Amino acid sequence: MEWLAGMRMTAERLNDNTADEETTAGLTVATGWSLNGFQGRKVNGITTVYVSLNRTGATVTTTSAGALSAGPQLVCTLPIGWRPPDTIIENFDKSGTADGGVSILATGTCTIQSMSPTASITLNQDITFFSQWISEND
C-alpha cells in the first residue's frame, strides 16, 4: 500500500503489506510461444514475476548433457518496470515432466538455456517460471 501525504499513521497501516503494484499486461512473447499467464507484483521493494508460456513452434530438444540443441532460445521479454537490476538464473518447469534454466536479464529478456538431458518441449507443452528480486523503488 502506498503512503500518501496527509494519511494518519496507525498500527494497522504500518503493518500493511498489500501489493504496491500489480500487473498482468505488457509481456512480449517470442515467436514460437503463446502466453498462458503473466503476473507481476511489487511490495516493500521486492518484485515477483510469474510467467507461463505454451509452445506453438517446432520441438525444442536437448543434448545428453542438458544443453539446448539449437542453443539458448528467447521466450519472452518482461515489460519496462518489471525487469531485474541484474542477471538472474531461474529454474523453469516443463509441463511437470522436466526442468531447466532460464536467464532473466536487466533488459527483460527471458531466455531458456538448458533442460533435463534429452528432454524436449513439444507442441502445446508449457514452461512455467517464477522469479523475485530486490527492486527498491523501481
Next chain:
Amino acid sequence: MRKRAGMRISADMMNDNSIDEQTSSGLQLEDDFSFMSFRGEKVNGVTSLSITLEYVGSNVTATADGNIGDVIVGFLPEGWWPPEQITSYFGKSDDSDGSFTVQTTGRILLKTMNNNATLSSGQLVFLAVMWISENN
C-alpha cells in the same frame, strides 16, 4: 533506506524502499573459482545475493544421475549468511544448470548438475538466492 533518529516522517519516506545495505566485497573463493562479480543487497528484512564466477579448476562431470559430489565454491562475508541452509539453482555458461547450497556458516557448495554435464575451466557459474534476514 534505514530510518534514523531525528528523521522527519513523510509519505515519501514511508514509501521509500531503497537499499538498506549493500556489498560487493568480502566473498572468499576456493582456488578453483575466479571472481567476476558479487552483489549483496538488503531491503526491508530481505537479503538478495547475485554471484558470477569463472571456473578455473579441472573438469567436474556429473554422473548419469546428476551428482557432482560437493564442489566447494567459497564463503560469503559475515553478515550475509542465511538463517537456515538454503538450496537454490545455478546456471552454467548457458548450457547447463544445477543446484547449490548456502549453509548458515556462509559456505557455498555446488551439489548437482544436469546428468552427464561437465563444468570445465573457463566456464561461468551464475548463482542467485534470496531469503528473509529480518534485522540481520
